[in-house]
Amino acid sequence: MNNIYLVGFMGTGKSTIARRLQKFLPFQIVEMDEAIERVEAMTIPEIFEKKGEEGFRKAESQLLAIIAKEKNQIISCGGGIVLKPENIAIMKESGTVVRLTSSAETIFERVNRNNNRPLVKGKGLSDIQKMISDREKYYADAADIVVDSGEQSPDEVASEIVKQLALAGRLN
Ligand code: S3P
Numbered sequence: 001m002n003n004i005y006l007v008g009f010m011g012t013g014k015s016t017i018a019r020r021l022q023k024f025l026p027f028q029i030v031e032m033d034e035a036i037e038r039v040e041a042m043t044i045p046e047i048f049e050k051k052g053e054e055g056f057r058k059a060e061s062q063l064l065a066i067i068a069k070e071k072n073q074i075i076s077c078g079g080g081i082v083l084k085p086e087n088i089a090i091m092k093e094s095g096t097v098v099r100l101t102s103s104a105e106t107i108f109e110r111v112n113r114n115n116n117r118p119l120v121k122g123k124g125l126s127d128i129q130k131m132i133s134d135r136e137k138y139y140a141d142a143a144d145i146v147v148d149s150g151e152q153s154p155d156e157v158a159s160e161i162v163k164q165l166a167l168a169g170r171l172n
Contacts (some may be wrong), residue, residue: 002172004165007142008131010079010117011110012100013157015148018076020158023164024060025171030067030075036060045142046119061087079120082138084117096170098161099143103152104129146167 004021007015018029033044036059047056056076060078067075068090075095081087090095098131102110108125111117120128145164149157 001171002071003068003075003091004082004161004168005075005077005091005095005097006080007077007091007139007150008100009102009107009135009139010077010120011107012049012074012079012102013110013154014079014100017100017149017157017161018074020154021074021161023155024158024162025074027072030073032060032063032067032076032081033078035063035067036078039063040099045121047095047116053119057084057118064090079104082135082142085141088142089131092144096165097142098165099139099146100149100157101134101139102148103148104132106150107132116122146168 004027006018008014018031021027022029028052036056037043038046040059042050044056047059057080060087061084064081064087064154087099104125107130108128111120111128115121145161145168147157147160147164151162
């Protein structure tokens with residue numbers, strides 16, 4: 001199916017780019033973190049607090065399996081969706097995985113602005129750098145297309161994604 005899964009580390013701009021992409025494509029947006037919050041009737045920090053990371057990951061995978069049954073969606077995924085190979089398999093079977101990248105400095109600046117990401121709360125730049133490098137292989141495994149979202153404007157990033165999707169014959 002033709003879903004577009006936006007993946008990438010926290011703070012790479014997945015939600016912003018999802019909205020910009022919608023200008024180019026007549027697709028629905030699915031915000032996975034928001035959907036998990038609705039299903040669980042808790043905020044992300046509350047889910048981590050009450051159910052742990054494992055409980056969150058379980059809810060995330062269950063939701064992905066449901067979302068993947070539909071088509072014509074731009075799905076803004078939580079940054080850790082790639083940590084389970086079965087999630088990557090579901091995304092690849094049901095669409096194209098677009099990875100957004102940004103420098104650790106840019107990510108650090110962005111994630112520092114709010115408090116709703118338990119895994120990076122109170123972390124310094126070097127912790128973030130380590131997390132990014134620990135996760136590199138997972139993002140690399142998942143990605144069909146890679147676009148840098150650190151330097152360009154959201155419109156430029158969105159049009160670059162559309163260009164690459166078209167070039168790869170993945171817009172049908
Ligand atoms: C996470 C990323 C978050 C959210 C949760 C865990 C991660 O989503 O799903 O806090 O493990 O990278 P964003 O990437 O939208 O911040």
